[in-house]
Amino acid sequence: MISEFDLIAKYFAKPATKADLGVGDDCALLRQTTGMQMAISTDMLVSGTHFFPDTDPRQLGHKSLAVNLSDLAAMGAQPIACTLAVSMPESNETFIAPFAEGLLALANQHGCELIGGDTTRGPLNICITVFGQIPTGQALRRDAAKPGDEIWVSGTLGDARLALAHMRQELQLEETQFQRVLPRMLKPTPRVELGIALRGIAHAALDLSDGLLGDLTHILDASHVGASINTDWIPMSKILTMQETSWRHQCTLGGGDDYELCFTAPPEKHDQVIEAGKRAGVTVTHIGKIEEETGLKLYNASGTLHQDNIRSFDHFAAQKK
C-alpha cells in the first residue's frame, strides 16, 4: 500500500508559486499585504451525508473545492490557496488519482494553490479550507443589506434539487432531462468572477447551499431587515419550468446545492449589477426587495401574497437540515 507521504508527494505536492512555502513543512506560509484582508472558509464533506459513496472521484474532487470557492465568491474574494485534509478507508490510488485531478483542475482554473494538507485512515471525509484576498472593507457581508436594496440571484435555481428528486424517485424525469440537470448537482460552478465583479456594487451576498428561503433568511437576520420576493421572477431552467408548481417551488425555494449567489444592491446600481453579470459571464436576475419590516414575504407575478403557503415554504427550508 502506498504510504501517506508518497500519496501526498505523488498527487498533491506541486511547487509553490503564489505561496512563500507550500506542501511539505509543518505549516505553509502566505505573504501578507497591508490593506488586504484574508478571507477564510472551511467545509467538510462526508460520504453518505453530502455525496453518494459511489460518486465519481473526479467529480467529487471538483465539488469538494467548488463548494469552498463558492464561499469565497460570496464574499467577493479572489482565491489564492487551499488546504486539503482527507480521511479514507485505505490509501486507494484508483480513488485519489482522479479525485486529485478533479480538484486540481478547478484549483488551477481559479489560481487557487494547494499549500498543505493531511491524509489519514478513516471513513471517507474531505475537509477543505480556502484562502482568498480582498481589499479591506470591500467584502460582501451578510449583515450589509439595506432597506430598498434589490435582491438578485445568479444563474438559475433548483436544478440540483430536481436531479436529487429524480434519483430519490420523488418524481420522474426523462433520461435526457435528468442528464442535463445532473451536472448542477455533481459539478457546481462557483461564481468567483461574479463575486469579484460585484465588489463596490453589491451590499450583502451569500451562496445558495441550503436553499433560497433558508439562506436569504441569514442575510435578513444578520442585517436586521425583511424582504419580499416575487416567486414568479425566480430564474429556473426550461426543464424545471416544465414541472408541477409545487416542485418548482420546492426546488427553487427549498432546494440546496445550487451554489448560485444571492445578493442585494441599491436600485441605483441596477444597471451596474447587470453589467457585472455580463463581465462574469453569468445572468443575474432581480427577484425582490429588502424592506425595513422584518420577515420574508412571498408574492406571485400578479402581486398576490402567498399567504397560506408561507408555512409550507418554511417546511421546505427546514427539511434540508
Add this chain to the structure above:
Amino acid sequence: MISEFDLIAKYFAKPATKADLGVGDDCALLRQTTGMQMAISTDMLVSGTHFFPDTDPRQLGHKSLAVNLSDLAAMGAQPIACTLAVSMPESNETFIAPFAEGLLALANQHGCELIGGDTTRGPLNICITVFGQIPTGQALRRDAAKPGDEIWVSGTLGDARLALAHMRQELQLEETQFQRVLPRMLKPTPRVELGIALRGIAHAALDLSDGLLGDLTHILDASHVGASINTDWIPMSKILTMQETSWRHQCTLGGGDDYELCFTAPPEKHDQVIEAGKRAGVTVTHIGKIEEETGLKLYNASGTLHQDNIRSFDHFAAQKK
C-alpha cells in the same frame, strides 16, 4: 435535536476580537500586515485512528487544537486564529459542550480565536486549521539545517508511546506510573512559546508527532544533510528510564504523539538556545549533530555506533505509519 446553527451559536460563536470578521458569514476575514507571513496548518483527527472512541471529550477538544498549535510552534509562529470542522453521528450536546470547553480553554490560553467552522452529520471526525503570524523570513523551516548544527529536543520523549504500550498491554506499568504518563498522550502541550523564542536562533525545526527517527529524517531529507544522534542523551521521564532498554529506544526513537520540538541551531548559539528554553519554561537538550554526509547514525554514550540496531530502529519508525 439541536440544529447545526444552534450548536455553532451556543458553543463556538464568540464575538471576534482579533479577526475583522469571525463566525457567522461565508468567510472569516483576517487583517494582513506587510512584512508578516501567515503560517497555516491543517490536521484531521479520526475516531478509532487518532483517538479511542471513548476519549473524554474535554481532553479531545484540547488535543485536537494542541496538535495543530504544535505545527505553528514548529515554525515559530504566533497563533492568531483557527477554524474547526466536525462531523459527528448526532448533534450531541453532552459531547460538544465539554469538547468546546477543552478546545476553547487552550485556544484562549494562546490567543487563538475560533473564526469559522462547519458541523455536519457523519462518523466522528475533527478537522482544525490554524493560522499564525511570523515576521517574513523568520520561520523555522525543515530545509534550513546546516552541517555543524547541534540537534536539540524540548522536554522529554517517549511517555505518550509508553502510555499507549500500557493500554495495549504490550508492557505493564504500575497504576500510579500509568496515571503520570497518560496525560502526555491525552493532553499534549504545544511548545508555542519555545518556537517563538527560537526565532533568529534555531535553523530548522519540526514537532515530534511520528517519532524522533522518522521526523528528524524529514529535516535531513529537506536540508540534504545527515545527522548523528547520541541515544543516551535523549531526555526521558524517570518512569521511562526504569523500563527495559528496548522499550526506552522504542518509545523515544519510534514513539510518536509527544509533540515536543526537535530543532537545529549553530553551536555558537548553544547558550542562546538554553536561554530560549528558560524563557519558554521548558528544558531543551542537545542530542546530536547535523553532518554533511547524508544518513542518520545512532551512537550510545561511549561513542559506539549502534551498527546492528539501525534496521530495527527503522522498523520502529515504519510501525507508526
